[in-house]
Amino acid sequence: MDVPLPPHLSELSRPALEALLVRLSGEVATLQQTVSELREENARLKGLKGRPTIKPSGMDKATEPPKPIKMQKRRFRGKVTPRVIIEDHVVKAAVPEGSRFKGHEPFLVQDLVISARATCYQRERWITPDGQTILAPLPEGIDGHFGPELRRFVLMQYHQGQSTLPRLAALLRSVGVSISKRQLHRLLTDKQESFVAEAQDVLRAGLETSPYVSVDDTGARHAGKNGFCTQIGNDWFTWFGTRTSKSRLNFLDLLRAGHTDYVLNDAAYGYMRKHALSAPLIASLAAQPQTRFADRDTWLAHLGRLGFTTLDVTPDPVRVATEGALWGSVQSHKFLCDAVVLSDDAGQFNVGRHALCWVHAERLVHKLDAFTDRHRAAQTRVRGLIWNFYGSLKAYRLKPSPRRAVALRARFDRIFLRRTGFVTLDRLLARLHANKAELLMVLDRPETPLHTNGSENDIRCYVTRRKVSAGTRSDVGRDCRDAFLGLAKTCDKLGIAVWDYLGSRLKVAGHIIVQPLDRYVRGRFRPA
Numbered sequence: 001m002d003v004p005l006p007p008h009l010s011e012l013s014r015p016a017l018e019a020l021l022v023r024l025s026g027e028v029a030t031l032q033q034t035v036s037e038l039r040e041e042n043a044r045l046k047g048l049k050g051r052p053t054i055k056p057s058g059m060d061k062a063t064e065p066p067k068p069i070k071m072q073k074r075r076f077r078g079k080v081t082p083r084v085i086i087e088d089h090v091v092k093a094a095v096p097e098g099s100r101f102k103g104h105e106p107f108l109v110q111d112l113v114i115s116a117r118a119t120c121y122q123r124e125r126w127i128t129p130d131g132q133t134i135l136a137p138l139p140e141g142i143d144g145h146f147g148p149e150l151r152r153f154v155l156m157q158y159h160q161g162q163s164t165l166p167r168l169a170a171l172l173r174s175v176g177v178s179i180s181k182r183q184l185h186r187l188l189t190d191k192q193e194s195f196v197a198e199a200q201d202v203l204r205a206g207l208e209t210s211p212y213v214s215v216d217d218t219g220a221r222h223a224g225k226n227g228f229c230t231q232i233g234n235d236w237f238t239w240f241g242t243r244t245s246k247s248r249l250n251f252l253d254l255l256r257a258g259h260t261d262y263v264l265n266d267a268a269y270g271y272m273r274k275h276a277l278s279a280p281l282i283a284s285l286a287a288q289p290q291t292r293f294a295d296r297d298t299w300l301a302h303l304g305r306l307g308f309t310t311l312d313v314t315p316d317p318v319r320v321a322t323e324g325a326l327w328g329s330v331q332s333h334k335f336l337c338d339a340v341v342l343s344d345d346a347g348q349f350n351v352g353r354h355a356l357c358w359v360h361a362e363r364l365v366h367k368l369d370a371f372t373d374r375h376r377a378a379q380t381r382v383r384g385l386i387w388n389f390y391g392s393l394k395a396y397r398l399k400p401s402p403r404r405a406v407a408l409r410a411r412f413d414r415i416f417l418r419r420t421g422f423v424t425l426d427r428l429l430a431r432l433h434a435n436k437a438e439l440l441m442v443l444d445r446p447e448t449p450l451h452t453n454g455s456e457n458d459i460r461c462y463v464t465r466r467k468v469s470a471g472t473r474s475d476v477g478r479d480c481r482d483a484f485l486g487l488a489k490t491c492d493k494l495g496i497a498v499w500d501y502l503g504s505r506l507k508v509a510g511h512i513i514v515q516p517l518d519r520y521v522r523g524r525f526r527p528a
Contacts, residue, residue: 354438
């Protein structure tokens with residue numbers, strides 16, 4: 001809608017102002033793109049360099065110890081061992097008379113048979129002498145008009161195979177299954193509460209028993225709005241949770257693993273003091289007899305009675321007190337009691353024992369713009385020192401000792417307290433030195449990784465799902481997507497085939513027994 005510009009903007013109505021704003025925003029975006037292209041063209045014509053292409057630093061791979069040199073041997077394919085029963089089929093040969101039989105020469109062929117099968121169960125119906133109707137029960141695993149094998153195939157292809165709903169519907173129809181996209185959607189979302197609950201149990205088991213968790217987040221689309229998906233996991237489990245916010249309040253809420261209570265205890269008061277909540281306000285909370293609140297409404301009503309909601313100060317007392325009560329709830333449920341939270345320095349993840357990713361820290365130095373030879377030399381020298389130090393930390397993880405920890409702390413100070421003459425680099429080094437305790441958490445907890453590569457690898461499946469299918473519309477669809485992606489990742493880490501896991505849960509005929517996944521997670525970290 002083209003709105004002519006009047007003498008005074010105050011004469012425009014609200015719809016007209018909105019239309020004008022949309023038009024001008026589009027023009028500004030177009031002009032910015034044009035200016036950027038013209039600048040690049042001018043630079044090219046003048047023989048100048050274009051915008052730099054910043055590649056990954058490669059610090060983690062470069063600091064790996066050299067592998068021993070082995071004699072080059074010709075590689076052969078390993079022995080093929082199918083997971084199914086091998087059927088023998090003798091192939092006759094036409095031979096001349098007088099030939100001698102010398103046995104058989106095996107030739108293994110694996111094949112796949114995909115076919116649809118429909119079964120009509122004729123259920124006996126009886127009338128008892130007292131007038132009651134007895135109907136024969138359906139076989140185990142039959143829940144609805146689509147069998148467990150079909151349901152397993154649908155869940156496997158959609159969540160682990162990253163297929164789309166229309167393509168999956170077309171595939172099923174092509175092999176003879178009569179199914180609509182709406183029915184397929186129901187197979188993906190209806191009656192999946194047990195899977196969602198199992199994903200929650202996996203998170204609780206990981207938070208209770210793991211020595212560390214690695215966290216990350218990415219953008220998510222839900223109900224037509226932009227949101228965020230948070231990943232929590234380590235080498236043995238993965239969990240995803242999509243919400244509308246990526247704040248610390250949201251992260252602490254996710255760490256409660258489904259619990260809704262707010263708790264005031266020593267952990268909560270310690271959090272409040274650490275985040276500068278005034279002593280009189282903490283004292284007013286501690287003076288009240290009630291220390292546990294069932295839900296958010298009850299907690300906010302309590303803060304309102306104490307006058308927290310009327311205060312206009314910094315930091316916001318309602319926010320800090322709520323974060324403290326959430327952290328108190330996390331600790332009261334025995335989650336993250338002594339575990340390390342490893343992140344990429346996003347502020348919302350800085351809770352409890354916090355450790356930082358070295359790859360993200362070094363990336364700040366790597367991406368720093370240097371415009372003189374002197375500055376570039378200083379940047380290269382500092383990066384070399386960081387790479388060498390990172391290699392020493394990797395060696396320390398394999399063989400920790402108190403003496404080496406003291407030496408590494410002193411070496412850290414020498415690297416990050418130096419003055420290079422490159423002001424921007426010096427400020428960055430000072431900023432990194434302020435995070436010394438979090439960057440050197442590995443010296444106290446050698447089991448903690450030095451980077452968040454595991455989280456970034458986990459979250460790729462979510463990013464792929466987002467690119468393939470955009471977002472979700474209903475809360476049920478969102479929860480099912482998060483649950484199945486997390487369960488599939490957890491199965492991979494535990495060495496369990498997702499196909500077998502789904503067969504066990506859906507009671508497919510002849511399935512193997514797969515215990516609840518939280519038992520396997522707890523078993524990985526059970527004390528000796």
